[in-house]
Amino acid sequence: MLVDLQQENSRKIRTRLEQIVGPQRFKVWFRNSTQFTCCDGFVKVGVPNLFLGGWIEDHFSEAIAQAARDVLNQDVQITFAIDPVLFRNLRQSQLNSQAAFIEKNAERVLRDGKAMPAGEAVSLRRLKYRMDDFVVGPGNRLAHGVATALVEDPRRDGGSVFFYSGCGLGKTHLLQGIANALAERQPQVRWAYVSGEEFTNQFLFALREKKLDAFRHRYRAIDVLLIDDMQFIANKRATQEEFFHTFNAIDGSGKRVVLASDAHPKLIGDLSEPLVSRLIAGMVVRIDKPDYEMRCEILRRRARQTSQAVPEPVIQYIAEKITANIRELEGCLLKLLAFATLVKTPITLDLARQTLDDHLRQTGKIITVSDIERLVSTYFGLTPADLHTSRKNRTIALARNIAMHLARQHTDLSFPEIARLMGNKNHTTVLLACRRIGAMLRDDGEGYWIGAAGPQTRKLREIVQSLEEQLLR
Known part of the structure; x- marks a missing residue:
């Protein structure tokens, strides 16, 4: 009887959660990838892997708690755990998709095996x-x-x-x-x-x-x-x-x-x-970044491929402001062309400034994982190569976790991308490092490490703030 009641409450919580987050988001994040279990004042959310669990916890914890309160008429603790059945189902689905892709494309190359x-x-x-x-x-x-x-x-x-x-x-x-x-x-x-x-x-x-x-x-x-x-x-x-x-x-x-x-x-x-x-x-x-003259020429050629006239001052303005890479350079030009077409107006320097202002403000300084590794390793008296090792002494572990946290905060890279750039570690290593640093910052925790002058102790918040100030200069 108790088991039946728990199962019914779990079903009701899922139904209420769908009403709160909407059918589309529920379908994407919950329908086939979560398992809810109610028991003794808590709701356990089963997930197929740490990555999905972390995402749901970060973005939907409040919604899940609200759904549980509405159904159970009390506050409950929400926990997340890997569900073995969901894990196997997701893994099998990935293998099936990979096999279908491989079969579809590989046959085109192998054909009959002749030279x-x-x-x-x-x-x-x-x-x-x-x-x-x-x-x-x-x-x-x-x-x-x-x-x-x-x-x-x-x-x-x-x-x-x-x-x-x-x-x-x-x-x-x-x-x-x-x-x-x-x-x-x-x-x-x-x-x-x-x-x-x-x-x-x-x-x-x-x-x-x-x-x-x-x-x-x-x-x-x-x-x-x-x-x-x-x-x-x-x-x-x-x-x-x-x-x-x-x-x-x-x-x-x-x-x-x-x-x-x-x-x-x-x-x-x-x-x-x-x-x-x-x-x-x-x-x-x-291959290095394009210089100013090269950026201008890239924009001129790209503009000639369109039916719209792009004045030279606009070309020079974009080339001066966008220096990171060719992809971003062309992307800004295409955004300007699309906006001019939408509002049916000629392209001018004022229009370029107006259209690209938000993008330029957001772009700011381009920060790379290498920048972060150099800064963090110098701070802790290490080398960037130390952060790529599997060594787990206190100093290296703290520096590595902080570097992963900063990479997640100040780049657009995913967990797997950060993992690869930091020595081909598993993406869950990055996920757990970011959670660990986040929890220490919330709890106003301290960092301990062995520096050139011996054992060091400092508030983690102060360490991160100091590194971020240098990173953003």
Whole structure:
């Protein structure tokens, strides 16, 4: 009887919660991903993983408490816990989705397992970027020169090429530009353009379907292999080993491997030492941020592709204000063009200031995880590399947790992205670190560490405030 009453109350709480948060949000966050249990003055919310549990706790705790009060006529304690059944269901759903994606795309590459005939290409997407559209400046001139030389004679010089840069600086443009140029100017060349994720999915599909011979035969017959987002294969040992042998087979036959990543090979965590050594034996080329003149030229070219006139003062204004990357630069121009079309008015400098004012205020200083790591490690007498280790002494643990908290507060990165940039840790490590620091700040807790002058104690709130002041200067 008691069990029946508890189940009925749980059902009523879910119904009331749906009324409070609305059907759409309830469907997204609760319907198939939570389990409510009422017992002895508390409501336990079962969730499939810590990430979802943390999100629901942060955003819906009050709504759940209100729903429980309305049904039970008393205040109750809300707790969150991993539900094994929900965990298994979510994991199976993810595996099914991954399998469907792999099967859909990998078959397009493996086909019948025959070697690619001359001039055939492999790509799982439309390649929209072209070399002719690539704006050259001081920050990317070497990278563009390397790409151009490769297109002119893929066999000349040989060796691998590894482009790296921050987000939105032209790596994908270069790789897709090379692929399109090869298709137009070197029709006899066999090439493939894939992302690190696509290469991984195709390998897993071949492994599962016992088609590894076909996978290897096809990739190793390629003249130019282009892989974007190379950092994706970090943490994936089997994929790294397969890629290592693929790389050796292609490079050893005098053909070309061209890669792009958001970091230098030595800074991509969890890449095997033999693979890193192989990558840095080739040409490693950094792409830097565009300078002012280059930003202006990018905007001019983008504006010419539209039917609207963009005055030069507007071009110069945007180029002066937006310095982070090309993606943001073009995004601001597109926002201005869209607004001018909406209000049916010519583009002027005043309109640009009015339209982009909010964006420019929000943009402010661009803070990176590297900035945070340098600042925090200096504060605690460590090095950024210390924060990437698995060592758990008090000083490193405190510094690492604070760095993760600051990264979450001052960047737009997700928990998995922060985890990868801080040494390929599990995203739950970042989630728990942020919760731990948040709780200590709420409780006005203290931080303890061993500095150069010996044991140190300071209010955590003061430590974080001091670091934030330096970070935002």
